[in-house]
Amino acid sequence: MNIYLVEYAINSLLRQKYKTIFVTVILTTLVFLLTSVFFITNSIKYELQSTVDALPEIVVQKIKAGRHYDLDSERVDDILEITGVNSAVARVWGYYYFANVGVNFTVVGIDEYEEQYKNSLNLIAKSLDFSTNSMFVGEGVKKSMSESYYKEYFNFIKPNGTLKKMNISGVFEGDTQLESNDMIVMSKENARDIFDMSQSRATDIVVKVANVDEIHTVASKIRLIFPDSRVITKDDLKISYQNIFDYKSGIFLALFVVSLFTFFIIIYDKASGLSSEEKREIGILKAIGWRVDDVLKEKFYEGFIISFFAYLLGVFLSLGFVYILKAPLIQKIFTGYSELKTSFDLPFVFDIQTLALVFFLSVPIYIAATIIPSWRSATLEADEVMR
Amino acid sequence: MIELKNIIKRYEINKNNTVTALNGINLTVKEGELVVLKGASGSGKSTILSLIAALSKPTSGEVIVDDKRVSKLPDNFASDFRRDNVGFIFQKYNLINSLSVKENIILPLVPMNLHVNIVEAKLKRVLKMFHIENKENILVKNLSGGEQQRVAIARANINEPKIILADEPTANLDEKLSMKFIDILKELRQQGKTVIVATHDPLFFNLDIVDKVVEIHQGLIS
Numbered sequence: 001m002n003i004y005l006v007e008y009a010i011n012s013l014l015r016q017k018y019k020t021i022f023v024t025v026i027l028t029t030l031v032f033l034l035t036s037v038f039f040i041t042n043s044i045k046y047e048l049q050s051t052v053d054a055l056p057e058i059v060v061q062k063i064k065a066g067r068h069y070d071l072d073s074e075r076v077d078d079i080l081e082i083t084g085v086n087s088a089v090a091r092v093w094g095y096y097y098f099a100n101v102g103v104n105f106t107v108v109g110i111d112e113y114e115e116q117y118k119n120s121l122n123l124i125a126k127s128l129d130f131s132t133n134s135m136f137v138g139e140g141v142k143k144s145m146s147e148s149y150y151k152e153y154f155n156f157i158k159p160n161g162t163l164k165k166m167n168i169s170g171v172f173e174g175d176t177q178l179e180s181n182d183m184i185v186m187s188k189e190n191a192r193d194i195f196d197m198s199q200s201r202a203t204d205i206v207v208k209v210a211n212v213d214e215i216h217t218v219a220s221k222i223r224l225i226f227p228d229s230r231v232i233t234k235d236d237l238k239i240s241y242q243n244i245f246d247y248k249s250g251i252f253l254a255l256f257v258v259s260l261f262t263f264f265i266i267i268y269d270k271a272s273g274l275s276s277e278e279k280r281e282i283g284i285l286k287a288i289g290w291r292v293d294d295v296l297k298e299k300f301y302e303g304f305i306i307s308f309f310a311y312l313l314g315v316f317l318s319l320g321f322v323y324i325l326k327a328p329l330i331q332k333i334f335t336g337y338s339e340l341k342t343s344f345d346l347p348f349v350f351d352i353q354t355l356a357l358v359f360f361l362s363v364p365i366y367i368a369a370t371i372i373p374s375w376r377s378a379t380l381e382a383d384e385v386m387r
Numbered sequence: 388m389i390e391l392k393n394i395i396k397r398y399e400i401n402k403n404n405t406v407t408a409l410n411g412i413n414l415t416v417k418e419g420e421l422v423v424l425k426g427a428s429g430s431g432k433s434t435i436l437s438l439i440a441a442l443s444k445p446t447s448g449e450v451i452v453d454d455k456r457v458s459k460l461p462d463n464f465a466s467d468f469r470r471d472n473v474g475f476i477f478q479k480y481n482l483i484n485s486l487s488v489k490e491n492i493i494l495p496l497v498p499m500n501l502h503v504n505i506v507e508a509k510l511k512r513v514l515k516m517f518h519i520e521n522k523e524n525i526l527v528k529n530l531s532g533g534e535q536q537r538v539a540i541a542r543a544n545i546n547e548p549k550i551i552l553a554d555e556p557t558a559n560l561d562e563k564l565s566m567k568f569i570d571i572l573k574e575l576r577q578q579g580k581t582v583i584v585a586t587h588d589p590l591f592f593n594l595d596i597v598d599k600v601v602e603i604h605q606g607l608i609s
Contacts, residue, residue: 002500004493008497283481284482285494287481288470288542289470289471289546290466290498294466294497379462381443383442
């Protein structure tokens, strides 16, 4: 590498400091936005994929007047008789609105001797003291409760207005933050008490099927036995999750493409228009013996230094914004209903393809925008350029 | 030796307008000679220098330097020819104002990627030769006209070229500084360089160091 040429390129950037600062700021902002969106998308996709993977194969709900109602837990016995069903568990769960913080907690009831429908619940079932009023809470729940000075216990307000004091036994980590962050796990008995449900009732039933190819057959049989039920398969849930995410991504992408285009126009305008001073400089360099490729090499170094610096700065700012500051504003576009949900941390997902994509969308394009006009000037006769 | 044979040079102003700068010039300059091209503004003196330096190509005719047809050289070879053989002192010096004296002088060496010691040695030689040793790190824009010219001459000589071309070198200098420039020309002549000066300054016409004065008038040698 020609150190003198690199030094000249750096000097040239410093000499045009206002242009350099302007282009760096615009390019850094562009890289920062682009990388932030990709980081958030990757993290949420990762969360969603993990959430979907942890979903039960079939969920059976009771529908009355088009709405979801409690069902009789004895329906489990009828479902277990269907060929191909491995297990059926009546779930007791629901949402508890905590007005102080303005968030919904998901209260999940489990039985000590029952097979759990999720791996993460098995660990809690082993640690939870079923004989007392105790519960395990997700990280976000713990945080929300602490904000209202509930550090050791929490008072649930039952539908009849009386209080139910529950001790916090510990904080658990689920398979995914998105799913477990707002979750409270306790015994089914306590959960029924909080929701004022009778002992024989359940919220829904989750069904595990031995052969995944049989899921739709089993679902049809359940519908036949219980015509008032809504049978939701894992595929249905996957599609619904994906639809919400894709819809939001689509809106954001449309807005983003417009802003990206605007940025490119600004950059192209700034980078490609050679001032008369710059043209004269190219003429001087040619006149004192620089070849066209020497001029282009120097312009390449200039373009590379500024765009690569902006790229690195943009990526580092984006890492800080997404994973340290938790992507304020942008994350809400994707997660949407965070007013009612406890906030969650984006898991760090390192994707080299994302970084490569952003690199190729910024650095080579900028270098091309600087080299092409210089090449035009450099290939003219030096005499003509100086005149 | 520099030979210009039947040189015609036309500049296209637009599609319908062309200006004939040189209209059939024949000129020979022997090695080591100091030749003055004399003529009014727009007579074609600068165009001759530009053609010898391969900064532009003639519309017709040939420019031959040391048996090399420089008027036929492709762009990159023309650059190499300039770098190795020609030192050009422009009328307005054509320095890069925001660079220091040192940075301006070593500009022709930058693409050559020479060892730092060689660059420093070449730099010291010309700084001393043109008496600007103490100005090395000063920005060119902060120098006087005479000092800027000496920087331009130093830059033209950094690569020890055989040919020095000077375009209206005293146009921006007072008489005292013009005399100093003539001293520099004497020195260059003594070093055996071929020097061509394009000027309308009468100071040059009766100098004893000048081998030949060629008068250009409306693109022709009078």
